[in-house]
Amino acid sequence: MATIDMTQHTFAQTRESSEIVFVDFWAAWCGPCRMFAPTYGAAAERHPDITFAKVDTEAEQALAAAANITSIPTLMAFKDKTLVFSQPGALNATGLEEVIQAVKNLDMDKARAEAGRQRA
Numbered sequence: 416m417a418t419i420d421m422t423q424h425t426f427a428q429t430r431e432s433s434e435i436v437f438v439d440f441w442a443a444w445c446g447p448c449r450m451f452a453p454t455y456g457a458a459a460e461r462h463p464d465i466t467f468a469k470v471d472t473e474a475e476q477a478l479a480a481a482a483n484i485t486s487i488p489t490l491m492a493f494k495d496k497t498l499v500f501s502q503p504g505a506l507n508a509t510g511l512e513e514v515i516q517a518v519k520n521l522d523m524d525k526a527r528a529e530a531g532r533q534r535a
Contacts, residue, residue: 418459421468423478430493433466435518440470440479440489448488451505455490458511465515492518499526 421429421438430436439455441448459467472479472487482491486503492514493499499521500514 418456418467418469421470421478422475423481426470426478429466429468430496434495435464436466436468436493437515437518438468438470438491438493440472440482440484440487440491442472442487444473445487447505451488454506454508454511457508458515462515465519490514494518494521495523497523497526 418439419429437455437458439448439451441452443449455467455469459465470478470482472484482489488505489501489503490506490511491498491501499518506514
């Protein structure tokens with residue numbers, strides 16, 4: 416499956432309709448973003464069970480601000496509508512694959528319980 420372009424209007428709907436969503440915040444002028452794009456696209460092809468989205472931070476400044484994006488590229492991952500990963504910087508193929516597998520294997524019941532303990 417190819418990547419999809421995400422906007423402020425489709426962000427919530429995309430997160431709600433997919434179990435796992437990866438989001439690449441990028442800009443055309445960003446060299447590391449352009450270097451990461453083929454790696455991200457290849458991962459999208461290898462994992463058709465995951466939604467891979469891209470947010471152009473120039474076109475979607477309000478969405479980037481709402482997501483607290485201060486550096487690009489920034490990769491975020493959501494599982495069961497919950498943000499489970501957020502990291503600026505371009506990953507290589509191996510690093511991205513490790514993040515994908517970690518998100519796939521993440522036990523959300525344990526993660527929610529741990530988050531509840533941390534808040535208490």
